Amino acid sequence: MYPLVYIVRHGQTAWNAEFRLQGQADTDLNVLGREQATQNGRHLAALVSDVGDFDFVASPMRRTRETMERIRAAMALDPLAYRTDVRLIEVNFGDWQSFTFAELEKQSPGASRSRALDKWNFQPPGDGAESYQMLLERVKPCFDEMARQTVCVTHGGVMRTLFRFVLGMAEDEAANLEIPQDRVLRLQGSSLEWL
Numbered sequence: 001m002y003p004l005v006y007i008v009r010h011g012q013t014a015w016n017a018e019f020r021l022q023g024q025a026d027t028d029l030n031v032l033g034r035e036q037a038t039q040n041g042r043h044l045a046a047l048v049s050d051v052g053d054f055d056f057v058a059s060p061m062r063r064t065r066e067t068m069e070r071i072r073a074a075m076a077l078d079p080l081a082y083r084t085d086v087r088l089i090e091v092n093f094g095d096w097q098s099f100t101f102a103e104l105e106k107q108s109p110g111a112s113r114s115r116a117l118d119k120w121n122f123q124p125p126g127d128g129a130e131s132y133q134m135l136l137e138r139v140k141p142c143f144d145e146m147a148r149q150t151v152c153v154t155h156g157g158v159m160r161t162l163f164r165f166v167l168g169m170a171e172d173e174a175a176n177l178e179i180p181q182d183r184v185l186r187l188q189g190s191s192l193e194w195l
Helices: 031-047 062-074 101-107 112-117 132-144 156-164 171-177
Strands: 001-011 055-058 150-154 184-189 191-194
Touching: 001 156, 001 191, 031 062, 031 184, 055 062, 062 150, 132 156, 132 171, 156 171, 156 184
Parallel strands: 001 150, 055 150
Antiparallel strands: 001 184, 184 191
């Protein structure tokens, strides 16, 4: 059973807008992404009555840190008074990082076919590349250790793993979930709900 955790995906980046595989590339928010982060901060300000009871943790990537800092500013908190946890970093796409699927197919026809057959367990080529299952095994201990109410800023892949290990969602369904950048996900006990 998990304590109350509000989880936010980082705001949009130029690579998101181009449908480029970001993974662990350290990209920045674009104008829309900054607006989304501030909007999520305003939403959280309305949800969180006693901020002193909350821990604030983010993936250490630039896009998640800026999102957290904008959230905290919108909540009238010190933007920099939060911690990071490397386990919250996005899935590693290996050699596929920085490419769109169209570019991968042009470069190597059929490259994404294996992924489409078993997206959850597929591991792209390249050093350090991860499947969603490998990501789940990295991420779950981070959430299992959360002992107090928390605001967490992370990535789409990380949030997909939550639906798998919290709700027991089927692998294929979890791997293909759309994860919005302008909403807050509430984890509490054994439930997940978009707010």
